[in-house]
Amino acid sequence: MTPPAIRIRRLTQADEPLLWEAVYHAIYVPQGQSPPPKTIIDDPNVARYVNDWGRSGDMGFAAETTVGRPLGACWLRCWNARDRGYGYVDDQTAELSLAVWPGHRAQGIGTRLIRAALEEAEQQYPAVSLSVTSINPAVRLYDRMGFERLGEQGGTLLMLRKN
């Protein structure tokens, strides 16, 4: 299949609505399982990845068609001990989230997004972490991008890429 003509652009504070969509599509759904209800994004453990987007330390990129239709996003956020994502390591390490809309996956869009975000992250944070279901094929992408396995618990891998 010919990859769609897309552009990668930096996220702005105005992109919170796009990220509400992205955080839903970032949820891994194993083959043969039904996607969770859309209301899952109201769960505080999911919502924390998007709430108040644009605060200090937030950074990311969107992939969109040449007419501006969103196809994916990769974004980073820093946490502290009181407000932490699944991939929290320490207050300086940013956690990466990544999603490409269904129907557009496995065409190189996620790779372009994560490359752009990691390149920028090298200027901003000492390290980038993420949390991923161990059986998610995305682990191969993270391996290729230089993430190392910090540990595994309950079927979830914690990965880290030092800058």
Ligand SMILES: CC(C)(COP(=O)(O)OP(=O)(O)OC[C@H]1O[C@@H](n2cnc3c(N)ncnc32)[C@H](O)[C@@H]1OP(=O)(O)O)[C@@H](O)C(=O)NCCC(=O)NCCS
């Ligand atoms: C993971 C994801 C962002 C990758 O973006 P993409 O555009 O599909 O990826 P690319 O085409 O650039 O790269 C291909 C790699 O992506 C991963 N990938 C491809 N399709 C995937 C899918 N349906 N689900 C999960 N990972 C997938 C694999 O690691 C693949 O590498 P491989 O060819 O060696 O198997 C995208 O597939 C997705 O949104 N998946 C569902 C949500 C998810 O799992 N997000 C990550 C949570 S940690």
